[in-house]
Amino acid sequence: MKKFYIAKSRRLRSTPYTSRIEKQGLTAYTIYNHMLLPASFGNLEKEYLHLKEHVQVWDVAAERQVQIKGKDATKLVQLMTCRNISKAKIGRCYYAPIIDEQGGMLNDPVLLKLEENKWWISLADSDISLYAKGIASGLSLQVEISEPDVNILAIQGPKSFKLMEKILGKKINELKFFGFNYYDFKGNKFLVARSGWSKQGGYEVYVKNRDAGKKLYDELFLAGKEFQVKPGCPNLIERIESALLSAGNDFDNGDNPYECGFDQYIDIDSNINYLGKKSLIEISKKGISRKLMGVLIDADKIEVTEEMPLYNVENLVGFLRSATYSPNLKKIVGIAMIKKEFWDKKTPFELKIGDKKSKGVLCDLPIV
């Protein structure tokens, strides 16, 4: 595939770590929330193998925060998500689909309850601050909505635990999955969550002070030498195998949360109030006719830039939305929206990659 440069400008915002990662061998960016998000250091497969064995530091400042603060903060956050947050606890993270009144997906952020009336919405790629502002203005809610200058560093991989213990001390080990707390490093306090966009374990540090963040970045590489630390970024192979869905890739506004497999994050039974609840009740009654599934394809190269149709003879099986070659499975792994009649995984399919037809089968998510 031909490659194209990215034309930089202020609109594609840099992060506090940009000059560092560019010196460390970055080769490609994607754009996420109007910001530079590192996408490759030149060899996806090597980065994948390294991530699964060692530890990486990621510049994921593009996971922007929408801060919702004030008397009606929880009401507003609940209005945007079908997940019941009425019992949410301070110090916990909540994966929460954000939907519109028709039940269409808008985003799948992680919510952080910071205080009784203060939340951060740690975003996938869409301007949820505008949705929040629209609702708040329409309903005259008492909230302040802002984008604080928070620039996340993710520390991911099996050795992330040792590295973070070395830097922040033993008490970091008490942090449970999807919990967050505050930790001191050289006179600065950092919000650290045990979370991240890989299934290899690790942390996300929500950095509010840019200079302190740069110092922490440098320290992670110094202290991380003994753990073979490398710069990295969310890895396409790892995230597809682990079924970490990507908003805009695997689903969009045309899909509802049931089709995305988000059933456990949907509450239509209790009396909470959110936009799209009526639509989800309707959808739930009718049942869905398609859902996201895994695919395995006998080929070794693919670049998905648009939905790709999967056929069994003349029958449309579904559409491939993300895919890449997995060096572990020696096949292409992918995520596809599949029609109900094929959910039993018995039907193979064919897919055209360039001029060549390849064969594939359906599988469950996560793939490995």
Added chain:
Amino acid sequence: MKKFYIAKSRRLRSTPYTSRIEKQGLTAYTIYNHMLLPASFGNLEKEYLHLKEHVQVWDVAAERQVQIKGKDATKLVQLMTCRNISKAKIGRCYYAPIIDEQGGMLNDPVLLKLEENKWWISLADSDISLYAKGIASGLSLQVEISEPDVNILAIQGPKSFKLMEKILGKKINELKFFGFNYYDFKGNKFLVARSGWSKQGGYEVYVKNRDAGKKLYDELFLAGKEFQVKPGCPNLIERIESALLSAGNDFDNGDNPYECGFDQYIDIDSNINYLGKKSLIEISKKGISRKLMGVLIDADKIEVTEEMPLYNVENLVGFLRSATYSPNLKKIVGIAMIKKEFWDKKTPFELKIGDKKSKGVLCDLPIV
């Protein structure tokens, strides 16, 4: 400056014209409304000179449309903009700042009034559909909000008039600036507006049928041979000289429309109702303390990826937000947010580009 590739994926949506422009020598993209927007064909200065003399065809499908339709459509569009649209006419385009309740800029789209209760908002880079959905849900407005599959082709440059006359016939010449109408080409009807993101004259074709759009694209290059037609894209040099502001580059949510020089598009006197009106009245009473102006700098190379401070000795003059070298003026031209005490243009400034200090002066917008 080191260059980086763009990592393509479905989330960075392709357009119907992507495969064509890539074959025609495209070298760089930017991302705009989650979509690929061509940014360079390898030589910005050559493209600039060509645009000012001949005609170019641009893939600007990234100018996405938010369609607002239904009984409350006009009410909702008015709620989002400080421009008075109560006397807007069907068949006309309206440049209209979109602001939030604090008066902060969210977007500067062109509005198209299609029918009495049907509008297109032709967007700059932010998810205004989410703002519209939030307001509509909050106020229970009777509207349908959608993103129709409209993929704009812009035909720009002084010879665009001859080219479009050749393809669509003499009646296209009756179209006035910022007017739009429907024209037939080979059995398909196209909405054509006399508009575009250059000051060199031209049209934007709002293409609804992808196949018809591709045929039109090919025909523009066939018929355009005699006019030296070339593929192109919004040109950084031309747009800065012409003061076509770029949302996210020249202004962001921290700026209000007065600071952007949008006074003629602000109505705080009549009884129209929009979000942020109170804030704008306050701002208007106090007066602003900074505004966007042009700059000319004695240097021949710059890449603006963040705000760059401009100093006179120890005094901060303002911040440079967009800039590039102009082969016509043999200087760097730019757009900067300038503090009030320097509006008289008498104070020169210094700017650090890399390790070197360069001298500059302020000027009016547009620059030429």
